[in-house]
Amino acid sequence: MKLGYTTIYVKNVPETVAFYEAAFGLTQRFMHESTLYAEMETGDTVLSFSAEEVIELDGLAFAPNEKSAIPAGWEICFITEDVDAAFEKAVAAGCTPVSKPHGVPWGQTISYVRDLNGCLVEIATPMNLEG
Structure with missing residues (x-):
């Protein structure tokens, strides 16, 4: 096994991407045209952000950040x-x-x-x- 990516579910993907650029000096690698998913340049393992509204857990509840x-x-x-x-x-x-x-x-x-x-x-x- 190899860790491929970590996804953090957030209310606002573009706002979170901009925040991580300002706070941690990361750069955006990819953002889907829907703005519901984005990836940051972080080295070998991808840090991604996905909108809470698109989480696919077959009805399993989650605690939002x-x-x-x-x-x-x-x-x-x-x-x-x-x-x-x-x-x-x-x-x-x-x-x-x-x-x-x-x-x-x-x-x-x-x-x-x-x-x-x-x-x-x-x-x-x-x-x-x-x-």
């Missing part, structure tokens, strides 16, 4: 060498700060923000797997 709600039990993580600058850029673009940049025992510097949809986003230095 909302800024005012408790965040869901998942996160996406962006890797950077400068967590402090990336955290400040994300907050300046409208992310809600959750945890300021700090070191963790396994050697990374990490921080957390919530995006415009209330999704939890980690910003971290690369993991050093050699030591």
Whole structure:
């Protein structure tokens, strides 16, 4: 198995794409003409956004991502060498700060923000797997 993509269901795909461009410096790779689906350039694994109205779960209910709600039990993580600058850029673009940049025992510097949809986003230095 190989992770192909992660899809986050959102109320407004174009608004979310624009937000991720401003907050995290990503670029749009593709947006369907309906604006109900888009993909971002993120490396080998695609980050995509899909409109809540097109979720296909055969009637299974889901909890929508909302800024005012408790965040869901998942996160996406962006890797950077400068967590402090990336955290400040994300907050300046409208992310809600959750945890300021700090070191963790396994050697990374990490921080957390919530995006415009209330999704939890980690910003971290690369993991050093050699030591």
